[in-house]
Amino acid sequence: MKFGFDIDDTLINLREFAFHLYNKKLNKNVELTEFRALKTLEIHEAFGLDKEAGGKMWNSLAEEVYYSSCPAFEGAVETLQELESEGHEIYYITARKSEHGERTKKWLIENGFPVKDEHFYCGMRDHEKIETIRELELDYYFDDKPAVLETLLDIPTKVYAMDNSYNREMDIPRLTSWFELKEILSK
Incomplete structure (x- = not known):
């Protein structure tokens, strides 16, 4: 997947x-x-x-x-490592400015996230991010930003919101912990 x-x-x-x-x-x-x-x-x-x-x-x-030392959410690194070890493809799709791309990849790798250059997309405005998600034909996509999540509800990708105070008004499946992903995938 x-x-x-x-x-x-x-x-x-x-x-x-x-x-x-x-x-x-x-x-x-x-x-x-x-x-x-x-x-x-x-x-x-x-x-x-x-x-x-x-x-x-x-x-x-x-x-x-x-x-610097910004922490990953508990279970995020392990969850992505496990997905990769099971043969799944991992894509990172971030709106961080493109000048942060290489350093962001390096930071992710140094912090244990599995990263492949060809699966890393950076420097996009929201509408570009949405197009990338559509073109990749992802099975699952996880984000926190309402402006992105709202526009993905009509595609075959299963979209989940990472639970945050600013997106709780959205009626969308959500994660409150990365440990929940296994349960979601088992359904």
Whole structure:
């Protein structure tokens, strides 16, 4: 089978990692419960930042957010390793800017994710990401972003949302843990 995965906030806990960095850099102590209640992908509102200031903050921390010690969600690495060992094809489809492509692949490999160059797609806007998913004719695709997930509901690919506070309004199958994937596949 062919499996497609978004990276940020699907396989790795990027937003929460960035949230802790914001607290540290801004010398604040915003509670994690406030983060978990956010209804947007962006985290700046929890710190009282407007969109412009939030964008500047994110960009100033991008290096640290993307390439330091951001953790994978529990079970993500092992699940993908197991899928690969069973002979399944693993595809990464990320909207990260293309200039982050090679370093992102390297980071994934260093953190135990199985990566093949020809199965790694980076630097796409949402509509390009959607076209890639369609063209690959994936059996399963996992993402967190509502704008992407909503547009994939009419294709044969089985689409799942990685559960996050900003996508809970969607009526779509979801994962709350990577350990659930085995159960999904056994159905």
